[in-house]
Amino acid sequence: MDRLVGADEEAESADRVDEADRAAGLARDITAIKIGDCLLGYKAVQRRMRGGRWNHFRGRMREIEKLIRHRHGEIVPEADDALIYVEVIAGLAFVEFGEGFVEVVLGWAARWLPWAQKAVIEEIIYERTRVRFSPLTADALGHALHLSYAERSALDIRTIGAFDVPKAKRAKLQKEKRRQRERSRKEEQRRAAGAVSRAEYLDNSLSAARPWEAFGISRRTWERRGKPMPEPMPDGAPISLAA
Numbered sequence: 001m002d003r004l005v006g007a008d009e010e011a012e013s014a015d016r017v018d019e020a021d022r023a024a025g026l027a028r029d030i031t032a033i034k035i036g037d038c039l040l041g042y043k044a045v046q047r048r049m050r051g052g053r054w055n056h057f058r059g060r061m062r063e064i065e066k067l068i069r070h071r072h073g074e075i076v077p078e079a080d081d082a083l084i085y086v087e088v089i090a091g092l093a094f095v096e097f098g099e100g101f102v103e104v105v106l107g108w109a110a111r112w113l114p115w116a117q118k119a120v121i122e123e124i125i126y127e128r129t130r131v132r133f134s135p136l137t138a139d140a141l142g143h144a145l146h147l148s149y150a151e152r153s154a155l156d157i158r159t160i161g162a163f164d165v166p167k168a169k170r171a172k173l174q175k176e177k178r179r180q181r182e183r184s185r186k187e188e189q190r191r192a193a194g195a196v197s198r199a200e201y202l203d204n205s206l207s208a209a210r211p212w213e214a215f216g217i218s219r220r221t222w223e224r225r226g227k228p229m230p231e232p233m234p235d236g237a238p239i240s241l242a243a
Contacts, residue, residue: 056159057092057093057095057096059158059159060092060141060159060160061089061092061108063155063157063158063159063160064085064088064089064145064160065112066155066157067145067147067151067155067157067160068085068112070151070155075112075113075114075115076112076113078115082113082116083113083116083120083124084144084145085112085113085145086105086108086109086113086116086121086124086125087124087127087128087144088136088141088144088145089105089108089109090105090124090125090128090129091128091129091133091134091135091136092136093105093108094128094129094133095135101129102122102125105121105125106118106121106122109121137161138159138160138161138167139161139162139163139166139167140161141160141161142160142161142162142163143161143163145160146163147160147161147162147163148162148163148164149162149164149165149170149173211227211228211229211230214230215228215230
């Protein structure tokens with residue numbers, strides 16, 4: 001709910017964007033409330049910052065959770081490769097939260113891998129962030145999670161790459177999909193306006209002209225022979241039938 005503050009609190013309200021808001025990707029706008037020239041106060045309004053790092057981190061985390069639900073359900077089962085999810089989240093959280101990332105990873109692991117011991121999770125965190133840390137690109141995440149392009153497309157995952165289709169090729173495929181959607185959209189608009197497709201137009205034209213009758217053959221035979229068209233002949237001249 002929006003909150004009204006007095007005019008003498010303007011400076012204080014303007015500085016009230018704290019660490020919690022920034023971590024959540026939030027900013028606070030201060031809007032003056034007036035009636036004519038009379039200043040009644042200020043309204044503090046929170047808004048979501050665009051392009052914030054938290055948004056990117058949260059988006060990737062949510063897509064990883066979507067992938068987990070698709071593959072395993074609500075809990076990651078015990079398996080040799082199960083802890084790769086913790087390793088990935090640790091790398092992302094370390095970049096996002098700095099030194100305060102450990103509790104974030106432990107809390108996340110307790111939700112999705114409740115069977116994993118805390119000591120094991122802490123060892124993975126140390127190994128991933130202290131011994132062999134490197135920023136995880138979209139394609140690196142795709143390889144780590146063994147995410148295929150087909151699975152990525154089916155789940156509508158956008159911030160994680162695919163291990164079997166590189167970024168450049170994904171961009172070409174996405175461009176072609178956009179073109180196909182645009183063609184389909186325009187075709188639907190033409191149909192709605194009463195236009196017929198080219199295939200229907202040609203089919204209707206052939207049905208009216210019936211060029212196969214000029215050769216004395218059936219339409220199926222005419223199509224099988226490559227759809228030849230009769231040449232214009234002088235009036236009264238016989239038409240030579242195709243062999």
